[in-house]
Amino acid sequence: MSRSTLNRYGSKGTAIGQVRGLGSSHEGAHHWLQQRFTAIGNLVTVLFLAISLALLPGYDYATMREWASGVIPATALALMIVSVFWHARMGLQVLIEDYVHTPGNKFAAIALLNLATIGGAAFGLFAIARLVFSGAA
Amino acid sequence: MPRAHGSLREEPSIDTQRKYPAMAERPLSPHLSIWKWGPHMLVSILHRVSGDGMATVGLAVLLWWLGALASGPEAYDTFASVMGSPIGLIVLVGISWAFFNHLSSGIRHFVLDIGAGYELEVNRTFSIVSVASGIVLTVVFWAMVLLV
Structure with missing residues (x-):
């Protein structure tokens, strides 16, 4: 440790003092950036869904299906699925890391989280594909 | 000293x-x-509550909606009748509030990310505006659903 780092970040005697000035460790910055990028994706695609739903004349099966199987809505919904499940996985990961401290339980919780979010996203994409390719009613 | x-x-x-x-x-x-409670604390807690609420309940309803649409009119009618019931409507209003609240406090996070809005008064005001805007946008959304 150079003298100037010690002067800038203070004593090395405390737990926080030992890590100050060393830069980030692990994958925090990557996680942080991806959370922001997917947040922007959510902002655009979920707002598209919300505004579209608000403007639809009705919410019966025929109206809803006709709207959702259109090229632009179906594409937006598919992109939304990827973005929201990705973002939700990252958010729930932070929740787990904050509250589950036993290493084994944390590993298991994140493994389950991966299954649930990747499985959920796959189901959503499959439903949209089936809606579009089975021919609009 | x-x-x-x-x-x-x-x-x-x-x-x-x-x-x-x-x-x-x-x-x-x-x-x-x-x-003691402060607006900055409330907005932070609500950001997590609304985000994790959407990640669990919101995504489940989203998948049910898409799956029902893909399955046909009968499955969709089941979905629509459950969601049209009083409890279903509370859930839908809750999800829409969670989205608009998380959107508002998420934009606040983007402002904080660029290093702005840390002055005590500005931070306090922006926190109150975030929470209020989540509620206002939810009301506007449901007004459009019911009236348009």
């Missing part, structure tokens, strides 16, 4: 406390049991 020695959590020695009585009463960190 003498500089505190060692870590912040360390109690000043009895000698030090006798010599400088004020040090015995200085705030020691962390004071986890002494706090």
Whole structure:
């Protein structure tokens, strides 16, 4: 440790003092950036869904299906699925890391989280594909 | 004023406390049991509650909606009747509020990310605006659903 780092970040005697000035460790910055990028994706695609739903004349099966199987809505919904499940996985990961401290339980919780979010996203994409390719009613 | 020695959590020695009585009463960190509600605290808690609420309940309803649409009119009618019931409507209003609240406080996070909005008054005002905007946007959304 150079003298100037010690002067800038203070004593090395405390737990926080030992890590100050060393830069980030692990994958925090990557996680942080991806959370922001997917947040922007959510902002655009979920707002598209919300505004579209608000403007639809009705919410019966025929109206809803006709709207959702259109090229632009179906594409937006598919992109939304990827973005929201990705973002939700990252958010729930932070929740787990904050509250589950036993290493084994944390590993298991994140493994389950991966299954649930990747499985959920796959189901959503499959439903949209089936809606579009089975021919609009 | 003498500089505190060692870590912040360390109690000043009895000698030090006798010599400088004020040090015995200085705030020691962390004071986890002494706090009061503030807008910045509320907006932070609501950001997590609305985000994790959407990640669990919101995504489940989204998948049910898409799956029902893909399955046909009968499955969709089941979905629509459950969601049209009083409890279903509470869930839908809750999800829409969660989205608009998370959107508003998420934009606040983007502003904080660029290093702006940390002044006490600005931070307080922006926190109140975030929470209020989540509620206002939810009302506007349902007004459009019901009226348009």
